[in-house]
Amino acid sequence: MVLPLLLGDQGSLPFQDCAPALPGRLLGSFLSLSPEYTFVLEDEGGPCGYAAGALHAENFLQQRDSSWLPATRHKYPPDLGTGGSEAVLFFHAEPLAVPQPVLRRFPSLVQLGTAPRVLDVGASRSLALCLLSALRANGSRGVFCQVSDADRQQLSFYSKLGFVALPVAWGSSPGSQLLGRLL
Known part of the structure; x- marks a missing residue:
């Protein structure tokens, strides 16, 4: 599988025995449920970035939670590997519901x-703009995402694309926030 390369050198991946779960955590639901809005950035070393989206997030999240996530949980039981890796345990955590106003x-x-x-950064920006343009061309009027408060690089990147922090109460997800951008 090529997608683990998006995370860095394969030799430095933690939990080698669970490595197939890593790309599933990043892109599995998008590749299964919304492949038409999944773009990959490549350089001379191969795949090195991605932009994934879902035009109708509410339907996408319902399908993810009702069909894709249960199948993935079955494929990657929590005891897989040495005590279960973060990537595998991710599938077993209950996802937070996105507030209706968002x-x-x-x-x-x-x-x-x-x-x-x-x-x-220009290549990453072009990839992101390609996704945003595709969503807008198909009727979207706004996009949102979840970003870790600790990931300053991602927060800065999204900010430069015009995303702003959304002032909504969002479950009990300490350390992350929802960002939004009108199209």
Whole structure:
């Protein structure tokens, strides 16, 4: 599988025995449920970034929770590997519901990521704009995403794309926030 390369050198991946779960955590639901809005960035070293989205986030999240997530949980039981890796345990945590006001104003979901070796911010920006343009061309009027408060690089990148922190109470997810952008 090529997608683990998005996370860095395969030799440095933690939990080698659970490595197949890593790309599933990042892109599995998007590749299964919304492949038409999944784009990959490549350089001379191969795949090095991605931009994934769902035009109708509410439907996407319902399908993820009712069909994709249960199948993935069956495929990756929590005791897989040495005590269960973070990537495997991710599938067994209950996802937080996105507040309805967010879904009404920002009906599409996006997720962006690049490997540390990508130094050209322009390439990452072009990939993100490609996804945003595709969503807008198909009727979306706004997008949202979840970002860890600790990931300053991602927060800065989304900010430069015009995303702002959404002032909504969002479950009990300490250390992360919802960002939104109108299209």
